[in-house]
Amino acid sequence: MNISLFPKKDSAVSIWSGGLTYEYIIYPETANYADRDFIFRISSATIEQEPSEFTKFKGYHRYLVMLDSSLHVEVNKEKKLYEKYQIMEFNSDDEVTSYTKGIDFNWMISEKASHHKLEITNSDQNCNAQIIFLFSLHATVIKINEKPYDLNPYDLLVIENQKRENIILSFSNECLFGILDF
Secondary structure (H helix, E strand, O other), X not given: OEEEEEOHHHOEEEEEOOEEEEEEEEEOXXXXXXXXXXXXXXXXXXEOOOOEEOOOOOOEEEEEEEOXXXXXXXXXXXXXXXXXXXXXXXXXXXXXXXXXXXXXXXXXXXXXXXXXXXXXXXXXXXXXXXXXXXXXXXXXXXEEOOEEEEEOOOOEEEEEOOOOOOEEEEEOOOEEEEEEEO
């Protein structure tokens, strides 16, 4: 089992057409965002223009969560509203236009991945997924098999669990909790 902490302050910053993107992790490490050869990527972005078009990624599934406001979007010409912390799930090839400014959490997963799930929780978890991640919404202490890790708001903790060991997680505060098997 490999545990990695990715503080927001250390994330790589790049520009997209609607604002800035803070990349926490691209997996595997040898993958390249521009080549679209990653299994998953976790980032946070600022949406600074209204309207703004989300970048399309053929062959990827996405989860998006607004961290500071609600989200008014059109997905394939259908208007939708997502409240703060409500999970938006969509095909990355969809036409998505945002009519909201704010900060989001973004998880992109290759369609080659067999199973993935994202939820917001502060309940104890018992899981054995290959990849487990926790994204702190507030200052949080996360215990992994009783060992504590302190996270600041918008920090990311990733557990690579290739042997699929049983892992017990507990949180002092709400987090985005994601699992992935491939």
